Amino acid sequence: MTLPSPPDTSRIKAFGDHLGDGIVQLCFSLPVPNGAAAEAAAAALVGKMGMERVQVVHRQELDAHVTFFTVFARCRHEVNFRQFEDLVPERPCLSQSEIEERLAKLGLGEVVLVGAATGTDTHSVGLDAILNLKGYHGEHGLEAYKGLQVHNLGSQVPNEDLLERAAALGAHAVLVSQTVTQQDLHKKNLAALRAAARKHTRLRNTLFICGGPHLEPELARELDYDACFGRGCTPAHVATFLVEHFERQLTQAN
C-alpha cells in the first residue's frame, strides 16, 4: 500500500473525500421563508460562488422570514500554493530559553516593554495572555522572560497615558492590544496612537507593536507599526520578533 502521491502544489483544490474533489461545506442564513423556493435560492447563490454539484443538506426556519442552510458543494477553483509559500513566511518562534540567551548576548540590559489595551477597549484577556507571568495555556507571558521588563497598564488606557508612561520608562517597545474591530474602531484608534507617538521625541526609537484576535499581520504596514500579532500568536512569537529585531539592529550598527 502506498499513500496517494502528493498533489502538484501549483494547482491545489479543496477536498474532503478524494484528493481534488473540491468539496466544501457552507453555512449561512437567507432572509426568506423556509421552503422549496428558499432551497432553490440557496443553491443558486452557492452556484454563483463557483460551486458545482450543490447539495442543500439541511434547511431550518429561524423566524417566519429567516432560513438557515447547510450546503455541500464542489468548488472548481484552484490556487497555486507555491506563490504563498514564498509570499507569507511562517512566523518564527524560538523557545523561551533560546530567547533569553540571545537577549543576554545583546548587551542591551533589560528590554523595557509597556503594554495596554487603549481607547475604549475593555478587553484584557489577550493582553494579559501575552504579558502576564501566568500567560495562556501553559505558556508563560513575557513577564516570565529574563531580560524583559514588562509594564502592563491594563485596559481602557487613553493613548496619551500609554505614550507618556512609555516615554517616562524609556520603553524599547510599546504593545497595544485591540479586540473590538466593529466598524474599524481598532484602525482609528491605532492610527491615532501612532500619530500621537510621532510627537514624542523620546519615543523616536521605540518599536510599536499591535495585536488582537482579529488583527491581520498586514495591518502593521497599513498603520505604520513595526509588527502586528493576530490569532494564534503566543508570547514566544512576540519575544522572537523582539530579539531578532534587536539583533538585526546591532548588526546594522556594526
Add this chain to the structure above:
Amino acid sequence: MQDSKLGLDPTQVEACHRLARRIVAAVLDDIEGRSTVAIERALLRLLGVAGADPEGVPFVNRIVSNLHAEGLLQDGACYWLFRIALADGISPLAAAERLRDYPDCLRTTAPVDAGLIAQACHAAFGEALEEIIARHSHRPALRTSAARHPKPLRYVLTATGSVREDILHARAVAAAGGDIVAVIRSTAQSLLDYVPYGETEEGYGGTFATQENFRSMRQAMDAWCEENGRYVRLSSFCSGLCMPEIAAMGAIEGYDNMVNDALYGVLYRDINPQRTLIDQLMSRRINGFFGVTINTGEDNYLRTADAVRAAPSVVASQLINYQMAKASGLTDPLIGIGNAFEIPPDTVNGFLLEWAQAQLTRELFPDCPTKFMPPTKHMNGDLMRTHGCDTLFNLIAVTTRQGIQTIGVPTEGVFTPLIHDRVHGLQGAEFAAVFARDLHDEIEFRQGGLIRLRAKEVLESAQALLERIASEGLFASLADGVFGDVARTRDGGKGLDGVFQCSSRYLNGFHLATRARSAERSAA
C-alpha cells in the same frame, strides 16, 4: 440544606453566610449617608423626567449638573424639585423643566417648610411608582406562565449594534426556545456617566442601552409573545456608572432581568469602588421593588484568573454579593448568583471540577435562580470543539438544576454571534434538557470521591478568604487583588467625583415611598 449531594457541613455554610453578612454590614456603614449623581438622575427618571437636548445631553444630567454648579447637590434633586414646585405652585415635571432651563431659580425660590416638601415628594413618588407598577401589572403572571420545568431558563445574548437588527435576532432566539434575551451594550457604555438618548443603529460590539431602545425591544417581544403565546423575558446591564438609572429605565419599560454587579465595574471597568457600591445599593433596591431578577457577574473572575485556582474567590464573592442583594431588599427568587464553566478543556477531570463547583453554587443558594455561564475564555474558533464543550456545559446546567443558563454558541471567541449560531446553541441546550432530564434525581456523589472533596476544599478556602476580608474590610481586600487577580484602590478609578455627602435636608423620594409601602405591607 437537607439532601446535600456534596455532603456539605451546614454549620460551615452558615458560618460562611455569617462572615459575608459581617463584610456587607461594614460596607453599608461605610457608604451610609452618601448619594451619587447617578442616584439623583435615577430619581428624576422615576418621576418621569425624560428627553435630551440637541447636543444629546439628557435632561436629567442637565438638572443634576445645574444643582452641582450652584453648590446645592448635597440636598439632592428631590428637595429642590419639590421646593420649587411648592413655592411656585407648579407640577413636579414643570419644576424639573425650570431647574433644567433656569438654574437661577435655585437662588430666587422662596423658602418652603421642610415637612411640606417631604410630604409632596413622598406623595409624588408614591404615585409615580404606582403608575409604573400598574403599567406592568400583567407581567408577573406572564413570567410565572413562562417558567421552565425543569430548569434552567435559557438566556441568550444579542449584540448587533442596531436595535432593529437585534429585534430580528431576538425573534429567532424566541422561536428556538430562548427564555431571556439580553442585548449586550456597546463596548465601554459602562464608562459613560450618562445614558445616551434615542433609538440607536450603531454600536461597537453591542447596542447602546437607551430607554428608547429598551422600549422598542420590549414592544417587539411583546408582539412576538402575542403571536406565539409564549412570554420572553428581557434583560440588560446595570453595571457601570449608571447602575441606578438603568434599573429605573428597566422598571419603566417592563424589563424582567438585569445584570447588576458593582464589583464587575470595579474590577473590569476600573470604576471607583465607593461610587459603584453606593450606586449598586440603590440600583438593586429599584430592581427588587419592581420584582426584577438580578444576575451577578462572578463568571468574569474565571476569565481573568485561573479557573481552577480562583474557585474559592468566586464562592466568597457569591456569598458577599448575595448578602449585598439581601441588604437591598431582594428576596432569594430574585437573586441570580453567577458562576461559569471556564476550566481549560484539556484539564484532566475538569468536567468533575466544574460539576462540583456548579453543584456547590446550587447548594449554597438553594432558593436563588443561579446563573450558569458557558465556556468563553478557551474557545478559539474551533467551532466543533466549542460545540462539544457547550454540550458538557449544558449537561451540568441541566443536571445541577441551575436557575438560568446562558447559551453557548459555536462561534464563541470569533465574533458576536450570527443569527443561526444562537439557534445551534439553543438546540444543544434542548438536547441535554430532554435527553438527560431526570439525571439530577439519579445522582449521588460518592463519599470521599473527587467531586465531594473538591467542593469541600473550595468551600474551606472560601471561608478562609471571607475571614480575611471580614478582618481587612472589603475595600482593603479589593486593593489586594483578591478577586479576578485585579487590584483596585478605595479612591482610585472613575466616578468618585460623582459621590457626595447628603445634607440634613436631603430627600430620596423612592426611599420615602417604598419604606412607607413596605411598612404598610408588614402591618397588613
